Amino acid sequence: MTEINLHHLQQMDQTDPLAPLRDLFELPTDVIYLDGNSLGALPKHTPAHLQAVITEQWGQSLIGSWNTYDWMQKPVQLGDRLGKLAGAEEGQSLVCDSTSVNIFKLAAAAIRLRPQRYKIVTETGNFSTDLYLLQGLQRMLGDQLQVVAVEREAVAAQIDQDTALVLLTHTHYKTGQIWDMAAITSLTHKQGALILWDLSHSLGAMPLYLDHNQVDFAVGCNYKYINGGPGAPALLYVAKRHQTTLEQPLTGWLGHARPFDFDDQYQAAPGIEQAMCGTPSVLANAALECAIEIMEQVDLDALRHKSQQLGNIFIQLIAQYCPEFELVSPTDESQRGSQVSITHPQGYAIMQNLIERNVIGDFRAPDNLRFGFAPLYIRYADIWHTVQTLADIMATGSWQEARFHKRQQVT
Ligand SMILES: *Cc1c(COP(=O)(O)O)cnc(C)c1O
Numbered sequence: 001m002t003e004i005n006l007h008h009l010q011q012m013d014q015t016d017p018l019a020p021l022r023d024l025f026e027l028p029t030d031v032i033y034l035d036g037n038s039l040g041a042l043p044k045h046t047p048a049h050l051q052a053v054i055t056e057q058w059g060q061s062l063i064g065s066w067n068t069y070d071w072m073q074k075p076v077q078l079g080d081r082l083g084k085l086a087g088a089e090e091g092q093s094l095v096c097d098s099t100s101v102n103i104f105k106l107a108a109a110a111i112r113l114r115p116q117r118y119k120i121v122t123e124t125g126n127f128s129t130d131l132y133l134l135q136g137l138q139r140m141l142g143d144q145l146q147v148v149a150v151e152r153e154a155v156a157a158q159i160d161q162d163t164a165l166v167l168l169t170h171t172h173y174k175t176g177q178i179w180d181m182a183a184i185t186s187l188t189h190k191q192g193a194l195i196l197w198d199l200s201h202s203l204g205a206m207p208l209y210l211d212h213n214q215v216d217f218a219v220g221c222n223y224k225y226i227n228g229g230p231g232a233p234a235l236l237y238v239a240k241r242h243q244t245t246l247e248q249p250l251t252g253w254l255g256h257a258r259p260f261d262f263d264d265q266y267q268a269a270p271g272i273e274q275a276m277c278g279t280p281s282v283l284a285n286a287a288l289e290c291a292i293e294i295m296e297q298v299d300l301d302a303l304r305h306k307s308q309q310l311g312n313i314f315i316q317l318i319a320q321y322c323p324e325f326e327l328v329s330p331t332d333e334s335q336r337g338s339q340v341s342i343t344h345p346q347g348y349a350i351m352q353n354l355i356e357r358n359v360i361g362d363f364r365a366p367d368n369l370r371f372g373f374a375p376l377y378i379r380y381a382d383i384w385h386t387v388q389t390l391a392d393i394m395a396t397g398s399w400q401e402a403r404f405h406k407r408q409q410v411t
Contacts, residue, residue: 036227038372043227075273087208119165121149121165155184220235310383339371347368
């Protein structure tokens with residue numbers, strides 16, 4: 001491996017085809033923001049668009065805006081545009097609710113499609129909400145359902161003729177490890193089971209091929225690499241072939257075939273709209289639309305390439321300058337998402353010290369320091385400064401100061 005130096009990285013920034021995109025984001029100066037995998041940055045044109053939606057649409061057109069400005073159509077319109085970024089043809093994606101709520105809707109619906117089967121297979125150490133929602137579903141359905149959570153290496157062997165659903169997170173939130181979507185989806189189908197992919201740490205970080213891989217269901221988070229804003233409505237995908245038999249449990253009025261008939265009896269809408277529940281969050285959708293406009297300009301293969309390069313450089317520099325940390329993410333770039341995690345027993349205090357020095361990553365218990373490389377606005381030179389700051393913190397032992405040990409609510 002060749003030696004990396006700052007000059008070399010600055011040259012890479014100069015020839016980076018994605019470099020101009022950084023200018024589309026509002027970022028505080030002097031801050032290196034390596035937490036775009038948890039809350040993406042603010043696109044510069046979002047505030048003005050939100051202001052216009054508030055004052056012109058809501059303020060002047062009031063309730064007429066539902067029709068005039070297509071407020072009601074946004075979940076489908078934005079869903080189609082996001083779905084395209086994930087490799088989905090139109091009519092299969094929505095933007096609605098939170099990722100958590102969408103997991104519940106789709107997991108419950110999937111089980112209904114396989115009534116003779118009793119197993120849901122997932123991974124231990126999956127993102128907590130995914131596990132908790134399956135546990136909630138299990139408590140609701142009792143003996144009819146068994147949630148089997150096993151280590152990653154044991155997942156494939158658990159998928160069998162009793163399996164109704166496999167729920168996996170494509171890019172692991174902590175390790176950044178990626179599942180082989182094509183292989184696991186195909187294995188699942190061979191056993192007659194269905195699969196629900198959680199794309200939270202993949203969407204907006206790499207190209208995805210939902211239709212091509214014959215994925216059944218997917219959810220994705222829009223406030224991470226997509227930059228849709230805190231709590232942005234989430235992606236929900238249901239393959240066309242399941243839409244005629246789907247029965248999702250949150251049968252709210254906007255999933256009805258004719259919501260404005262106000263009929264007493266629920267009747268599901270024929271298409272993807274049946275996965276809606278209640279009224280869309282209009283302001284949140286307006287912010288999300290601005291973010292999607294940026295993503296649509298991006299070559300996702302180039303984005304993925306840059307993300308892999310950023311991770312490779314970080315890993316190499318950490319090994320060189322901060323050898324006391326242990327790498328938990330794959331070194332093989334093809335198996336790694338857009339984040340790299342390293343561990344240290346004093347990880348919490350070290351991360352607090354880094355944040356005070358304007359390098360923002362995050363901490364995931366018990367000992368993970370997590371660094372997300374959002375390729376739209378992270379520069380190669382940022383990786384150099386990050387690792388040098390970390391090396392300095394370790395060399396001086398400044399993380400030992402008491403203020404870095406006080407726990408915050410959000411880590
Ligand atoms: C971020 C994330 C979520 C987010 O769920 P919310 O309902 O938005 O809180 C879900 N699953 C995974 C794997 C995530 O990384």
